Amino acid sequence: MSVLTDRINEIIKPENLVYAKSPLLNDDLMHYCPGCSHGVVHRLIAEVIEEMGIQEQTIGVSPVGCAVFAYNYIDIDWQEAAHGRAPAVATGIKRVMPEKYVFSYQGDGDLAAIGTAETFHAVNRGENIVMIFINNAIYGMTGGQMAPTTLVGQITSTTPHGRDVDLNGYPLRITELLAQLPGAAYVTRQSVQTPGAVRKTKKAIRKAFEIQAKKIGTAFVEVVSTCSSGWKLSPVDSNKWMEENMFPQYPLGDLKDTGRADAELYRIKAK
Amino acid sequence: MGELRLMKGNEVIAEAAIRCGCDGYFGYPITPQSEVMETLMTLRPWESTGMVVLQAESEIASIHMVYGAAGAGKRVMTSSSSPGISLMAEGISYIAGAELPCVIVNVQRGGPGLGTIQPSQADYNQATKGGGHGDYSLLVLAPASVQEMHDFVILGFELAFKFRNPVMILADGVIGQLMEKVELIDQRPRWTNEQILEISGEWATLGKPSGRKKNIITSLELDSYMMEKNNLRLQSKYSQMKAEEVRYEAIACEDADYILVAFGSAARICQKTVQIARKKGVKVGLIRPITLFPFPEKIIAEYATKVKGFLSVEFNAGQMVNDIRLAVNGKTRVEYFGRMGGIVPTPDEVETALEQRF
Numbered sequence A: 001m002s003v004l005t006d007r008i009n010e011i012i013k014p015e016n017l018v019y020a021k022s023p024l025l026n027d028d029l030m031h032y033c034p035g036c037s038h039g040v041v042h043r044l045i046a047e048v049i050e051e052m053g054i055q056e057q058t059i060g061v062s063p064v065g066c067a068v069f070a071y072n073y074i075d076i077d078w079q080e081a082a083h084g085r086a087p088a089v090a091t092g093i094k095r096v097m098p099e100k101y102v103f104s105y106q107g108d109g110d111l112a113a114i115g116t117a118e119t120f121h122a123v124n125r126g127e128n129i130v131m132i133f134i135n136n137a138i139y140g141m142t143g144g145q146m147a148p149t150t151l152v153g154q155i156t157s158t159t160p161h162g163r164d165v166d167l168n169g170y171p172l173r174i175t176e177l178l179a180q181l182p183g184a185a186y187v188t189r190q191s192v193q194t195p196g197a198v199r200k201t202k203k204a205i206r207k208a209f210e211i212q213a214k215k216i217g218t219a220f221v222e223v224v225s226t227c228s229s230g231w232k233l234s235p236v237d238s239n240k241w242m243e244e245n246m247f248p249q250y251p252l253g254d255l256k257d258t259g260r261a262d263a264e265l266y267r268i269k270a271k
Numbered sequence B: 001m002g003e004l005r006l007m008k009g010n011e012v013i014a015e016a017a018i019r020c021g022c023d024g025y026f027g028y029p030i031t032p033q034s035e036v037m038e039t040l041m042t043l044r045p046w047e048s049t050g051m052v053v054l055q056a057e058s059e060i061a062s063i064h065m066v067y068g069a070a071g072a073g074k075r076v077m078t079s080s081s082s083p084g085i086s087l088m089a090e091g092i093s094y095i096a097g098a099e100l101p102c103v104i105v106n107v108q109r110g111g112p113g114l115g116t117i118q119p120s121q122a123d124y125n126q127a128t129k130g131g132g133h134g135d136y137s138l139l140v141l142a143p144a145s146v147q148e149m150h151d152f153v154i155l156g157f158e159l160a161f162k163f164r165n166p167v168m169i170l171a172d173g174v175i176g177q178l179m180e181k182v183e184l185i186d187q188r189p190r191w192t193n194e195q196i197l198e199i200s201g202e203w204a205t206l207g208k209p210s211g212r213k214k215n216i217i218t219s220l221e222l223d224s225y226m227m228e229k230n231n232l233r234l235q236s237k238y239s240q241m242k243a244e245e246v247r248y249e250a251i252a253c254e255d256a257d258y259i260l261v262a263f264g265s266a267a268r269i270c271q272k273t274v275q276i277a278r279k280k281g282v283k284v285g286l287i288r289p290i291t292l293f294p295f296p297e298k299i300i301a302e303y304a305t306k307v308k309g310f311l312s313v314e315f316n317a318g319q320m321v322n323d324i325r326l327a328v329n330g331k332t333r334v335e336y337f338g339r340m341g342g343i344v345p346t347p348d349e350v351e352t353a354l355e356q357r358f
């Protein structure tokens, strides 16, 4: 034990450090399962807020879903929204405090099933907020039921024989739909299963927050994610399953990066 | 004396909101209250006071926008009519659970379902018994005039912040559409950021400066003992409301043999009934509850030992009558008369009902 401690202390010297946890992320043990993507994305959000120096100006809105307790981990002010209503809550905050940074953080059930209307209309209004979307193709919190993004054939507790199109319809690519909306400024789809992917996602989140400062419409970042517990796979196998099955259906990359549309394109000709 | 105007009840809600320094309104159109948002949009208060007005995609979105903005310590409100209030029920429960102040106006129409756009008081139980899930209460104000529509917006915000609790103005289609003389308050400034910091800085999400703990707006608590404690705190707040905020009007009750109990526009009809009955030599009085929660049970209990009976007059199938019976506790007779479906009874009809029942 002491040999190990000695060796660790030898490595962890200030001059050897290449990375330190953001002070905005506290030391509480996260409630997430091993292999879950939520924790990584939390860390990236904390780092972006810290690096931009906007801790005092940022308000987060947590969803109902596994990330309901996001407020326990990142040291900023938070509001916990009802299931699906985070974009409306974020709208309310942003409209009365337009000088603040406001972001919502939602799972696929929250954002693309029960809260579809709030999601669409917040983006269509071009609310100057950041929306973070964790797509793990399942309802993690309630024990692994089908999500709108569950793939055809995917087994969940409410599709025990696999998602069947006749019964359940198709996986919803809501991010593609949102990219069509004139209010969207920046729409991107990322992942966090490799160091390279993590770096890209962090860049995307940073860009989303910078767009908010420019007030040019909604910045939307989807993160294709894993749910080892819900998928009943090891963390390593989950990453493999995600790459093989999720990425073809939910291809990574930017879907829109133009700022919101010019209102003149939509204006009536004469009163 | 403030500015005098002839205005519709719904228009006055908008005017009073702007003048009392309200920070935001979020709503969705529905008859018979659409004039509230229409008036706000016409007056463009974002250019004068800085008040935000937003037409949301639904009542669900409206109430959760109110949640967000109220969580930021702002004075915000919404308005709707019966079906829209049903859609808001989950959100109102969250607002009560997270202990946020806001004002919600319900200009009631007849139900159930899509029902009718004619006036009704059929949401009495929904308003006074919470309306959504969980043990919570709204503070419910029942205006009986256009002036009270005005006054209760101002009072509503005061009470909402005193208790950190949603306040409902439970009006009906008559009061919403009625035009009357109203005295308006002079324009008051919206709270400054410094004032908000002082009033709500302990809990509101204003952005976390270093040195203070993060503020979290939530109704979630998975520890049962903590959750029970939260519930007990809410209950003690409701007890305090019962002790401090009961409001009612008692008309001609001192010598009365019979007392009518009615709120909102039903009370105005009953006022006339009192005159008609007294002309006929029947000593009739009227108790008009102004707060429906807390309910004026003490004054009703006091008169229970003095009168031969109470008649509850409501535009519904008999909802408030149960609260009167609880207050009376068997000491005298309590009867109900009402019309449904948007029918407004005449004073004579009420008088006949009184004769028939007693």
Ligand SMILES: Cc1ncc(C[n+]2csc(CCOP(=O)(O)OP(=O)(O)O)c2C)c(N)n1
Residues within 6 Å of the ligand: A064, A065, A066, A067, A083, A106, A107, A108, A109, A110, A111, A134, A136, A138, A139, A140, A141, A142, A147
């Ligand atoms: C109105 C309402 N309906 C249902 C639920 C139950 N519920 C809680 S979380 C959840 C799904 C969460 O899944 P998702 O949004 O995909 O997030 P994840 O847990 O996977 O991160 C459901 C159905 C609820 N809390 N409220």
